[in-house]
Amino acid sequence: MASEPKTAAAAPESLLAAPDRASQAQITAEIVELHADYERRAEAGQQLPLTQLDFPPYRSSILRAPTKNPKLVDPETIELWSPAYGQRDVTAIESDLTLNSGSGEPQGERITVTGRLLDSWGRPVRNQLIEVWQANAAGRYVHQRDQHPAPLDPNFTGAGRVITDDAGGYTFTTIKPGPYPWRNHINAWRPAHIHFSVFGASVTQRLVTQMYFPGDPLFALDPIYNTIRDQKDRDRLIGAYDHELTVPEFSMGYRFDIVIDGPNAIWFEPEEGEH
Amino acid sequence: MGERAMGAVPEKTHPQTPGQTVGPFFAFGTDYPKKHEVVFPHSPGAIVLGGIVYDGAGDPIPDAIVEIWQADADGSVPRARGALRRDGHSFTGFGRSFTTDEGRYEFWTRDPGSVHGEAPFFAAIVFARGLPDKLHTRIYLPEGEAALAADPLLASLAPAERATLVAKRTPQGYLHHDIHLQGEKETVFLAYG
Numbered sequence: 001m002a003s004e005p006k007t008a009a010a011a012p013e014s015l016l017a018a019p020d021r022a023s024q025a026q027i028t029a030e031i032v033e034l035h036a037d038y039e040r041r042a043e044a045g046q047q048l049p050l051t052q053l054d055f056p057p058y059r060s061s062i063l064r065a066p067t068k069n070p071k072l073v074d075p076e077t078i079e080l081w082s083p084a085y086g087q088r089d090v091t092a093i094e095s096d097l098t099l100n101s102g103s104g105e106p107q108g109e110r111i112t113v114t115g116r117l118l119d120s121w122g123r124p125v126r127n128q129l130i131e132v133w134q135a136n137a138a139g140r141y142v143h144q145r146d147q148h149p150a151p152l153d154p155n156f157t158g159a160g161r162v163i164t165d166d167a168g169g170y171t172f173t174t175i176k177p178g179p180y181p182w183r184n185h186i187n188a189w190r191p192a193h194i195h196f197s198v199f200g201a202s203v204t205q206r207l208v209t210q211m212y213f214p215g216d217p218l219f220a221l222d223p224i225y226n227t228i229r230d231q232k233d234r235d236r237l238i239g240a241y242d243h244e245l246t247v248p249e250f251s252m253g254y255r256f257d258i259v260i261d262g263p264n265a266i267w268f269e270p271e272e273g274e275h
Numbered sequence: 276m277g278e279r280a281m282g283a284v285p286e287k288t289h290p291q292t293p294g295q296t297v298g299p300f301f302a303f304g305t306d307y308p309k310k311h312e313v314v315f316p317h318s319p320g321a322i323v324l325g326g327i328v329y330d331g332a333g334d335p336i337p338d339a340i341v342e343i344w345q346a347d348a349d350g351s352v353p354r355a356r357g358a359l360r361r362d363g364h365s366f367t368g369f370g371r372s373f374t375t376d377e378g379r380y381e382f383w384t385r386d387p388g389s390v391h392g393e394a395p396f397f398a399a400i401v402f403a404r405g406l407p408d409k410l411h412t413r414i415y416l417p418e419g420e421a422a423l424a425a426d427p428l429l430a431s432l433a434p435a436e437r438a439t440l441v442a443k444r445t446p447q448g449y450l451h452h453d454i455h456l457q458g459e460k461e462t463v464f465l466a467y468g
Contacts, residue, residue, distance in 0.1 A: 061406065061407055062331075063334075064404075064405040064456050065406065066457055066462075066464055068461055068463075072465075072466050073427070073428050076396075078344065081352045083353070083369035084367070085356060089357070121288055129359065132304065141303075146299075157303060158304075195300075195304060197297075197301075206342075207292065208294055208297050209294050224296055232290075236290065236292050236293065237292065237295070264468075267284045267285070
């Protein structure tokens with residue numbers, strides 16, 4: 001009991017593929033129809049979450065999304081705090097995914113991703129943990145459940161961590177991930193993305209999201225990206241190419257700022273160290 | 276918590292970054308040693324908090340993450356660092372558990388105390404493949420009927436909904452708490468005002 005859970009077993013086919021798989025055209029039509037419906041409901045004054053939980057084009061959400069509206073609560077004291085992290089909890093090499101695994105250089109296009117972690121009032125969120133994970137340049141994840149025929153890279157695991165600095169800033173060095181096939185429907189491909197897991201000053205601000213790359217032709221086809229109902233909000237997940245961040249003869253630079261929403265009560269919370 | 280007497284909150288100026296699913300491949304990005312050991316196993320006061328995460332068909336979900344964040348036994352809010360690199364004695368109040376192939380999550384932890392006379396609970400967050408965004412919930416301790424009755428959230432719920440937020444004490448003093456993402460026994464999930 002209570003030993004470290006094991007997650008390495010390969011998933012049966014049934015976990016990955018819906019029994020009767022739709023075509024891309026069907027999925028795209030469902031996405032377009034749902035987005036139009038959300039727009040009508042929003043215009044009629046209905047409050048809708050930014051990310052739709054019940055989004056049938058993302059087939060595995062059908063049995064996993066709650067069907068009831070969440071209960072609106074005032075956060076209690078413990079919910080206005082979150083775990084404490086500090087600069088020394090993570091070593092510098094953990095934020096360089098091109099160095100933190102293997103002994104040689106990984107294959108692919110070297111990039112840096114830089115941004116700031118901010119709250120809803122634009123204040124920097126300091127000393128918080130950001131975790132990232134991603135596929136390699138060929139679109140392959142280091143995971144037993146990913147067995148599609150693209151090569152693994154012995155010099156790339158694709159996981160990193162960083163603690164935000166005093167300005168809420170963070171930087172990763174990595175390889176641009178490739179697009180990735182999955183079994184949601186026939187010929188389903190995920191746009192290239194980096195997973196982000198972010199902690200805030202309040203546990204209510206906890207965020208897991210994905211950063212995408214500008215101009216990806218797969219955006220309109222992807223059920224996961226389109227669980228976000230509004231184009232303005234979908235655009236917020238696209239890192240911006242920034243030539244100022246590009247390092248001559250070394251790496252391409254992208255900027256990705258992250259805003260974590262908090263309840264109004266956290267406006268008043270004292271800064272760390274004022275207790 | 277309600278209104279505070281400290282003046283008005285300014286308008287929010289920065290639109291939030293929307294959430295996305297954690298996907299199927301979170302394990303290598305969010306794993307670290309002893310992530311589910313909020314306290315050292317079998318140390319005085321240590322209990323196992325665990326249960327099964329179910330989908331709407333009643334099947335266990337083998338690729339979910341459950342995180343807990345809690346007060347210490349005396350009701351204090353943990354400020355010790357080290358949730359990422361466990362030293363085996365500092366109480367950081369945070370734990371993370373990946374569900375097993377049988378859908379089971381579990382933590383070594385201890386009962387949270389009451390922070391300001393409120394009914395003690397674990398703040399819990401659930402992520403999963405197929406779940407487009409995080410879900411917040413609470414796991415209340417089953418003891419202390421008066422505090423539970425006075426809890427504003429629990430008091431607002433029908434008995435069947437309330438039951439989805441209160442853990443069961445096992446004969447050995449551990450806590451059992453299943454989480455249903457969907458269906459008849461759907462867990463009550465939270466949005467914060």
